[in-house]
Amino acid sequence: MNAKLGLAVIGCGMAAKPHALALQALSNMIDVRGVHARDRQRLERFATEFGFPVSEKAEALAADPGVDAVLILTPPNARAAYVELFAAAGKHVLCEKPLERTVEAAERIVQLCRDHAVTLGVVFQHRFRAASQDLARRLAMDELGAIRMVRVDIPWWRDQGYYDEPGRGSYARDGGGVLICQAIHTLDLMLDLTGPVRAVQAMVATTALHRMEAEDFAAGTMEFANGAVGSLFATTAAYPGEPESIRLECDAASVRLQSGTVTYSWRDGRVETAGAEARTGGGADPMAFPMDWHRDLIADFAEAVKRDQRPRVTGEDALQVQRLIEAIEISSSRRCRVELSV
Known part of the structure; x- marks a missing residue:
């Protein structure tokens, strides 16, 4: 492998901008060998804006000996074929979340990368916020004591224009609504901090505020493998x-992780904060957040590939959060408690 990681990029839609800015910032360690997308006009605009070379065919990038890995940024329904193409060519894979629309399809992607002995990373950038890392470190060092209760609150907004894009908020393209498209980031971070969920009881719905196929509302309760109980609200x-x-x-403390900061309210009366205030894309502009978290995630993946190590976020991690989302949906449709394997 060369000093720089040779990277192919597939897809240049709305989610691509923070990746592109991150790749520009990482030009000392990553060489973008080419970008491919089906929409030619959008591809050319994207490549011109960020100074990346255009590739007419994904197959050419997969065959390029200078490409070590691929970053896949397509909608969920278009990812599996590209994973198969690049993994079969021995290229490592970094994929946007979710891996696929269903747990079964996501499991096939994880197995495909195993079969071809390539590294699979998934874009859950919230783990790379400074506040998230500070909290994870303190939990690992047992500074806070046992977790007894968890509250996850995701009160976001998307206007109807967001869902008017063909396929958005549909099961055929995205695999669902607020859970798999938005809340999945916070739920992944939650699982990284708390450990697995043992059981859920939930309700999902589509409010009259949106015209869309999938859900824009989810609420429920969770029981964790460590004995904690919790609640979830996402919209x-x-x-x-x-x-x-x-x-x-x-x-030992009550902890609030919000807007890029974490606040520790210790039982002895002390209050500590860490991190920095940051927008998180919860309002009308879905992309209103810094690129730093993407930069650090991509850098971690590149180092993992070079050192033949596991990246910070793996395919198995992606399966864990997707199984939780599936359990929430099943609980709602069957109106019952759903147990998860832990």
Whole structure:
């Protein structure tokens, strides 16, 4: 492998901009060998704006010996074929969330990368916020004591124009609505901090505020493998949108992780904060957040590939959060408690 990681990029839609800015910032360690997308006009605009070479065919990038890995930014319904193409060519894969629209399809992608012995990373950039990392470190060092209660609140807003884009908020293209498209980031971070969920009981719905196929509202309760209990609220119908938060009640402190900051309210009366205030894309502009988290995630993936190590976010991590989302949906449709394997 060369000093720089040779990277192919597939897709240049709305989610591509923070990746592009991150790749520009990482030009000392990553060489973007080419960008491919089906929409030719959008591709040319994107490549011109960020100074990346255009590739007419994904197959040419997969065959390029200078390409070590691929970053896949397509909608969920278009990812599997590209994963198969590049993994079969021995290229490592970094994929936007979710891996696919269903757990079964996501499992096939994870197995495909295993079969071809390539590294699979998934874009869950919220783990790379400074506040998230500070909280994860303190939990790992047992500074906070046991987690007893968890509250996840995602009161986001998307206007109807967002869902008027063909396929958005549909099962055929996206695999669902607020859970798999928006809340999945916070739920992944929650699982990274708390460990797995053992059971859920939930309700999902589509409010009259949106015209869309899938859900824009989800609420429920969770039981964790560590004995904690928790609640979940997620929506894209809460105008004008507020930052998402994760709150933990621990033996030694109450913790609030919100807007890029974490606040520790210790039982002895002390209050500490870490991180920096940041917009998180919860309002009318879905892309209103810094690119730093993407930069650090991509850098971590590149280092993992070079050192033949596991990246910070793996395919198995992506399966865990997607199984939780599936359990929430099943609980709602069957109106019952759903157990998860832990």
